[in-house]
Amino acid sequence: MTEPPVRLSVNGEPRSLTVPTDERLLDTLRQRLGLTGTKEGCRSGDCGACTVVVDGHPMLSCLTLTHEVPDATILTIEGAGRDPIGLRVQRAFEREGALQCGYCTPGFVLALTGLLTERGGVADPSELLEDLSGNLCRCTGYAAIVRAVRRVAEESH
Amino acid sequence: MIRSDSRPKLDGSAVYGVDLREEGMLWGALVLAPASHGRIRRLDLSNARAMPGVAAVIGPDEVRALLPSRDGDRERPAFPRSEVLYRNQPVAAVAAATRAQARAAARAVAIELEPLPIVPDVESVYPEWPADGAPISPDVIAHVHARHGDLARCFGEAEFVHAETYRTSGVHQVALEPHACLARVDADRWFVRTSTQTPFGVREDAAEILGIPQERIVVEGTWVGGGFGGKGSSFLEPYALLLAAATGRPVKLQLTHREEFLLGRTTLPTVVRIETAVREGRMTARRVRLLLDSGASLPGRDFATGFVIGFLLGPYRLDAFEMEGFGIRTNKPPFGPHRAPLTPQCVFVEESHTDSIARRLGVDPVEFRLRQVWREGDRTHLDQPVGPFGIEEGLRRAQAVVREWRRDLPKDHGIGVAVGFWSTGTGAGGEARVRVGPTGLTIVQGEREIGSGSVVGGLSRVAERVTGLPREAVRIEYRDTSEAPYDSGVFGSRTVGALGQAVEKAARRLLQGIGERLGERTPVSLAWHDGRVLVVAGEQRLELAELLTPEERAKGGVEAAGRHFGAPGAIDEGRVVTGSFYPFNDFTGSVAVVEVGVDRETGAVTPVRVASFPDVGVVLDRALVDGQVEGGVVMGLGTALTEEMLWGPDGRLGNPHFLDYRIPTLGEAPPIRIDPVEGFRGAGPFGAKGVGEPPIIPIPAAVANAVADAVGARVTELPVSAERVARALKLL
Numbered sequence: 001m002t003e004p005p006v007r008l009s010v011n012g013e014p015r016s017l018t019v020p021t022d023e024r025l026l027d028t029l030r031q032r033l034g035l036t037g038t039k040e041g042c043r044s045g046d047c048g049a050c051t052v053v054v055d056g057h058p059m060l061s062c063l064t065l066t067h068e069v070p071d072a073t074i075l076t077i078e079g080a081g082r083d084p085i086g087l088r089v090q091r092a093f094e095r096e097g098a099l100q101c102g103y104c105t106p107g108f109v110l111a112l113t114g115l116l117t118e119r120g121g122v123a124d125p126s127e128l129l130e131d132l133s134g135n136l137c138r139c140t141g142y143a144a145i146v147r148a149v150r151r152v153a154e155e156s157h
Numbered sequence: 158m159i160r161s162d163s164r165p166k167l168d169g170s171a172v173y174g175v176d177l178r179e180e181g182m183l184w185g186a187l188v189l190a191p192a193s194h195g196r197i198r199r200l201d202l203s204n205a206r207a208m209p210g211v212a213a214v215i216g217p218d219e220v221r222a223l224l225p226s227r228d229g230d231r232e233r234p235a236f237p238r239s240e241v242l243y244r245n246q247p248v249a250a251v252a253a254a255t256r257a258q259a260r261a262a263a264r265a266v267a268i269e270l271e272p273l274p275i276v277p278d279v280e281s282v283y284p285e286w287p288a289d290g291a292p293i294s295p296d297v298i299a300h301v302h303a304r305h306g307d308l309a310r311c312f313g314e315a316e317f318v319h320a321e322t323y324r325t326s327g328v329h330q331v332a333l334e335p336h337a338c339l340a341r342v343d344a345d346r347w348f349v350r351t352s353t354q355t356p357f358g359v360r361e362d363a364a365e366i367l368g369i370p371q372e373r374i375v376v377e378g379t380w381v382g383g384g385f386g387g388k389g390s391s392f393l394e395p396y397a398l399l400l401a402a403a404t405g406r407p408v409k410l411q412l413t414h415r416e417e418f419l420l421g422r423t424t425l426p427t428v429v430r431i432e433t434a435v436r437e438g439r440m441t442a443r444r445v446r447l448l449l450d451s452g453a454s455l456p457g458r459d460f461a462t463g464f465v466i467g468f469l470l471g472p473y474r475l476d477a478f479e480m481e482g483f484g485i486r487t488n489k490p491p492f493g494p495h496r497a498p499l500t501p502q503c504v505f506v507e508e509s510h511t512d513s514i515a516r517r518l519g520v521d522p523v524e525f526r527l528r529q530v531w532r533e534g535d536r537t538h539l540d541q542p543v544g545p546f547g548i549e550e551g552l553r554r555a556q557a558v559v560r561e562w563r564r565d566l567p568k569d570h571g572i573g574v575a576v577g578f579w580s581t582g583t584g585a586g587g588e589a590r591v592r593v594g595p596t597g598l599t600i601v602q603g604e605r606e607i608g609s610g611s612v613v614g615g616l617s618r619v620a621e622r623v624t625g626l627p628r629e630a631v632r633i634e635y636r637d638t639s640e641a642p643y644d645s646g647v648f649g650s651r652t653v654g655a656l657g658q659a660v661e662k663a664a665r666r667l668l669q670g671i672g673e674r675l676g677e678r679t680p681v682s683l684a685w686h687d688g689r690v691l692v693v694a695g696e697q698r699l700e701l702a703e704l705l706t707p708e709e710r711a712k713g714g715v716e717a718a719g720r721h722f723g724a725p726g727a728i729d730e731g732r733v734v735t736g737s738f739y740p741f742n743d744f745t746g747s748v749a750v751v752e753v754g755v756d757r758e759t760g761a762v763t764p765v766r767v768a769s770f771p772d773v774g775v776v777l778d779r780a781l782v783d784g785q786v787e788g789g790v791v792m793g794l795g796t797a798l799t800e801e802m803l804w805g806p807d808g809r810l811g812n813p814h815f816l817d818y819r820i821p822t823l824g825e826a827p828p829i830r831i832d833p834v835e836g837f838r839g840a841g842p843f844g845a846k847g848v849g850e851p852p853i854i855p856i857p858a859a860v861a862n863a864v865a866d867a868v869g870a871r872v873t874e875l876p877v878s879a880e881r882v883a884r885a886l887k888l889l
Contacts, residue, residue, distance in 0.1 A: 036176035037169015039382070041333055042414045046815035049333055077169035094163040097780050100788065101608025102166030103173065103333040103382030133824040136815065138331055138383050139608045140784060141791030142826040 006070050010035070011079025019066050026050045026061040029076060037077035037106050041136075048135030051107040051114070052076050053086075058114030075113065077106035085121055086113045089152055098148035100139035108135050108145060112152065125153035158780045161628070162380075162606055162613045171380045174337035174352025175411055182339065183212050185400045185410035186259035188249035188266040189420065190241040193277075193488040193808030195270030197239055197248070205251055205265040210258035213403040214266065216249040223402050224368055233366050233455065235395050241270055242453040243488050244808045245419040252400040252408050275488040277806050279428055279448040282485050286430055286446050298451055299459035299484030301466055301736030303539065305729075306477025311442030315434035319514045322430050325502035325875040327450070327802035328795075329423045330495050331820050334382020337411035340397035347374045347402070348637075349394045354384040355646030356603045360638050362391035363398060374398075377637035378605035385792070386494030387421060388607070389648050418813030422493025423802065425450035429469060429506045435514055439528050445469040445507075447482035449499070452489035459484040461492055461499055463737045468503040470538050471511060472531045472548060472578040472746070478538050482736075488808045494648065496789070497579060497850035501796050501857050505875055508575040508858035513871055522862065523556045523574050530576065533837070537741060540729035544744045545837035547772030548576055551748030554832055558750045558768045570754045570765065571867025577749065577854025580741035581847035582649020583840045586722035587656040588642035591620060591663035593671075593683070594714025595690055595702035597630045600660055601716075603641025604652065606633075609788075609849050610781040611652035618777040619657045619842045623664040625682035630690065642718065650847025653777065654743060654840055655721055661842040662719030670715060674704045723840065743839045747771040747851040749790070751859040755867045760883030762864055764794050767856075768830040774839035774846035786831045786852040793856025795821045798876050 005016045010033060019028055026043070029035045029052070038061055041049030045063040052061045053075035080086030089112045092098070099105045115131050116123055128149050137145060165171035188205075202214040215223070217238045236248050249266050253259035276282060282296045293300060312318055338351035347369065353359050356376040364371040381388060393410045400408040412420075427449050434442040447466050451459050462484040470478055484492075515525035530552065535543040555574050562572055590601040598620055606612040617631045635641070644656050665680075672681040677694050683701070684691040690701040702710065709715050726740035750768040755761070769786045776782055799819040803811040812818045838844030857875055865871045870885035883889045 030176075034178070035169070036172070036178075039173075039334070040175055042815055044414075044814065047333060047414075077167070081168055090167045093167055094159055097158065097160055097163075097784060099160070099163065099166050100610065100784055101332070101334070101381060101383040101606075102162065102171055103608075105166050106169055109167065129823060133822050136333065136820060136822065138333055138385070138792065138820060139788045141787035141789070141821075141829065142823045143787040143791075143829060144784065145823065146826075 003067065006066055009073045011076055012082065021067050023066050024062055025064040025066045025069065028066040029061060035076050035078050039103055039106055048111060049104050049107040051111045051135065053110050053114040053117065056114065056117045058111040075110065077109060080109055080113060083113065085116045088155060089113050092148040092151040096144050096148040096151060098140065098144040104135060104137045108132065111135050112149060116152065116156065122156045123153055125150045128153060160610060160614060173334050173380045173382045175334055177337065177339035177350055177379065177409060179339060179407040182407045182409055183252040183254060183404055184256040184259040185397055185408045186251045186263040187247040187396060188251065188263045189245040190248050191268060192241065192270050192272060193244040194273040194275040195241050196273060197237065197241060198271050199267065199269040200249060201267040202249060204267060205262040208258065208262040208265050210254035211251060211262045212406065213252045213400060214249060214262065215399055215403050219403060220399060223399060235366055235399060243490050247396060250396045250400055252404050275808050276486065277804065277808055278426065278487060279450050279485045283448055296486045297483045298454060298456040298486045299462040299736065301463040301738060302481040302734035303732050303738060304479040304734060305538065305732045306442065308442050308444060308477040308479050311434045311477045315436050315441065318432055318434050319510065319517065320432040321510055321873060322428065323506040323509065323873045325427045325505060327423055327425045328495060328800045329418060329421055329802060329818060330385035330387035332383030332385055332387055335412040335414055335417050336388065336393050338393050338397050339407055339409045340394065340401040341407040342398060342402040345373050347398050349398055350377045350379055351394055352379050352381045352388060354381065354388045354607055354648050355390060356638050357643055358389055358646050359391045359394050363395045366391065366395045367398065375637050375639045378603065378635065381605055381607040384607040384647065385496045386498060386648060389494060389646055415813050418818065419810055420490050422491050424495040424499055424502065425452050425489060425492050427502060431469065431506055431510045433510065433514060438518060438520065440473060440475060440514065442477040443470050443475055444479045449482060449484050450487050450489065451484040452487055452491045454486065454491040464739045465499040465503050467538060467738065468500050468578060469507050471507045472576060474529045474531065474535055475538065489804060496792060497854050500579065501793055501854050502875060504575065504577050504854050505857040505861060508855065509861045509871065509873065512862040512865065516865065523552055523559060526576060527552055539732055539738055541726045541740055546744040547834035547837035548578065548746055548748060551770035551772060551834050552576065554770050555748045555750045555768065562752055569757055569867055570752060571863040571865065572750060572752050573859040573862025573866055574748065574750050575855035575858035575862060576746065577851055578746040579851045579854055581654050581743040581745055582651035583654040584723040584725045584742040585645035585649060585651050585655055587644030587659050588718060588720045589656060589659040589663050590642050590716055590718050591660060591667055592714050592716040593667050593690060593701065595700065595710065596688060597632060597690060598624060598626055599632050599634050601634045601636060601641065602644060603636055603638055604644055604647050604656065605635060607647050609785055611647060611849065614778050614781045615653035616657055616660050619653065619660045620664050622843060623661055624668060625684055625693065627685050630685045650849040653845050654847045655723065657842045657845065658721035659719040662721065663717045666717035666719065667715065670717060671704060743846055745772045745839060745846040745851055747855060749855040749859040751856065751863045753860060753863040753867060755864055755882060757868065757886065760879040760886060760888060762798055762860065762877055762879065762882060764827045764860065766827050768832065769852050770832050770834050771848055771851050772837055772846060773833045773835060773848050774837060774841065774844040775835055776833050777843065777845055782833055782848050783831050785848045787829055789852030790829050790856055791821050791826045793853040794860065796875065797857035797860035798878065801876050
């Protein structure tokens with residue numbers, strides 16, 4: 001059965017894609033659109049590495065079927081620098097050295113971007129940290145990430 | 158300070174192994190053995206070949222046809238011919254148009270195994286330590302034994318002998334990026350791009366497995382999404398190369414995280430018996446006996462037993478000792494390195510034991526250690542001279558922190574201290590080329606950054622410090638193994654300590670060569686102004702460009718090479734009864750203080766705060782040192798409290814996913830105070846010592862000692878889970 005194409009806006013670019021109904025957004029972004037900045041982790045929603053921003057909310061692209069989000073506006077790490085909140089988050093991560101191997105970094109940046117977007121760019125750091133605890137990092141011990149989150153939160157006030 | 162790799166990692170442009178793509182690429186998948194031990198009765202690839210999208214299915218016969226030069230059965234075949242040694246051992250591989258097709262076809266391969274008895278763990282081989290002179294089990298693949306001094310007399314004259322048995326669990330590296338590579342075989346060039354800590358190690362290892370000369374294999378590293386020891390040597394690369402050879406197409410192979418758990422080469426369990434003779438308030442002699450689960454490691458391939466057993470004796474002056482260890486083959490995947498391989502576990506045993514002796518004596522545990530901890534000039538157990546060693550200083554600083562934290566310690570909280578001794582891999586050799594041109598300095602080598610910053614930051618800091626250039630003038634250039642100077646790899650905390658020495662020598666040679674052009678006897682230095690490299694010689698400052706010939710300018714500057722191949726230290730072989738022991742290269746480590754809170758109803762342990770005193774020699778980049786300490790401490794808390802691979806008696810891993818194999822999460826990471834101990838010079842440039850591994854080493858022991866301090870109960874098994882604490886408290 002042929003499904004109608006899914007229309008998406010990805011990093012500001014309109015896309016119309018014919019994809020199988022069981023295709024994950026993660027695979028659409030990485031394999032079909034070549035946006036490999038979105039990282040594949042566990043593919044089961046446990047690590048947060050694949051987080052992207054969908055219609056202003058952080059979302060696990062491994063647990064999202066592309067057909068579930070027709071007409072969505074999607075922000076990936078490749079477009080984060082063109083989003084004012086995304087840019088702020090990137091800069092805070094850079095300034096605080098909140099990355100080592102960098103593999104979990106896109107997920108953290110977009111989760112934080114989405115959480116801030118949901119709150120109109122202003123948020124309490126402890127609330128952000130609570131909501132980020134589903135993103136795993138094996139390198140940093142989280143210390144520098146926590147500093148980056150606090151910096152972003154401070155800058156929002 | 159901003160890391161030079163921040164941008165590509167923050168804008169998604171950094172290409173990791175999982176991101177590799179190529180025109181016309183196929184996807185590979187591995188066929189995994191369905192039982193832990195068995196004779197292969199039938200391997201039928203025909204169903205898989207008929208599946209949609211399949212380009213090739215290869216098993217042992219196909220490998221033989223692809224590699225006609227292979228003579229007979231090699232010690233390490235790509236796929237087993239007759240016998241499966243562990244569950245999920247790769248027995249065949251598939252290449253297909255899509256990843257889903259490849260995986261579906263892999264599942265369609267029919268394999269029949271005649272079950273063979275399995276060895277699930279070391280205790281099924283040795284429920285008790287074997288009696289002296291008993292025949293050694295055929296399952297023992299490594300046997301090490303050494304002794305010195307009059308052990309019997311020390312034990313006989315002791316006021317008491319403290320004897321305990323400890324157990325430690327298997328732990329996984331859990332790099333967030335799974336293993337992934339992309340291979341292409343053109344004529345005689347076997348080319349693989351891969352996420353690896355050791356491009357040259359992959360080349361060497363793949364050459365051995367495939368039976369083809371190293372020169373025909375070219376390995377190019379990608380950005381590495383975490384290694385922690387799990388991305389050294391070859392793993393997927395030989396399979397990807399074989400599939401590429403079979404299909405004539407580029408083939409990508411990537412594991413899922415479930416597969417990472419199921420067939421990863423990880424730290425495996427141990428059982429340790431440790432006995433210490435105590436007299437006049439000090440430890441006089443020690444006997445340790447180690448049973449190490451080596452998994453399906455091949456005989457002669459065990460690196461761990463003779464390396465780690467020395468850590469069980471501790472960095473303490475003793476009058477006599479005996480240490481004996483067995484590496485035992487079981488039907489698990491082969492043992493593999495994991496950030497200071499097995500040493501956090503050995504130190505957990507040794508430092509828990511030492512702590513319990515101090516408590517039995519009623520002596521302050523830090524004071525007790527200070528009585529006999531090694532200082533420079535002491536001799537190790539195998540009679541190596543101890544070099545500059547900052548552990549005593551670390552202990553003194555730890556003592557001050559303990560006093561401070563004790564002042565307002567809440568009920569059911571406790572403070573533990575442990576010493577993590579370590580020897581970095583500065584003996585492993587490497588070479589580097591350094592080029593300086595009118596617009597900057599370039600370090601040319603084959604290693605890729607694994608996250609610690611040792612390549613993008615550490616090597617640069619060395620070149621900056623030698624030449625005087627600022628960090629914006631220094632860049633790293635990566636080459637594949639056909640063009641890069643040889644290096645052993647990014648492991649063993651050796652990158653700055655060993656490869657850094659090659660960079661240092663090359664940079665010094667460059668300065669010397671430039672100085673000679675000026676007719677100067679004294680070495681020159683470099684400076685940076687308006688994007689141009691300046692040569693500084695006394696009062697004189699001139700542009701480097703002026704000193705270069707037109708040919709040199711066209712080539713981008715002048716280049717010099719540096720090599721570092723360290724001579725390993727010598728141990729006293731007279732103390733060795735049997736087996737291979739490893740000399741220590743560099744005396745380093747770290748001291749940790751941990752405060753925990755213990756829930757007396759559930760046994761749950763919460764780490765409250767940590768202080769770490771790494772023996773770094775000299776700090777070359779404080780932000781990078783802090784990053785290694787923070788990361789190592791939290792990883793150590795995982796080993797201490799939650800991480801445990803759970804294998805059943807049938808060899809099946811019961812928790813191959815993040816929900817049941819729990820690594821620390823953001824909310825569980827405590828604040829960490831970092832106080833690097835400087836001034837005890839290491840072998841590295843400017844006296845630097847490696848910092849990647851030491852911070853993790855004392856953490857499990859410090860946690861266990863803090864639990865004992867909090868509730869008076871000693872947990873003798875890792876991890877120190879709520880259940881084990883509850884048992885120690887007699888709640889269960």
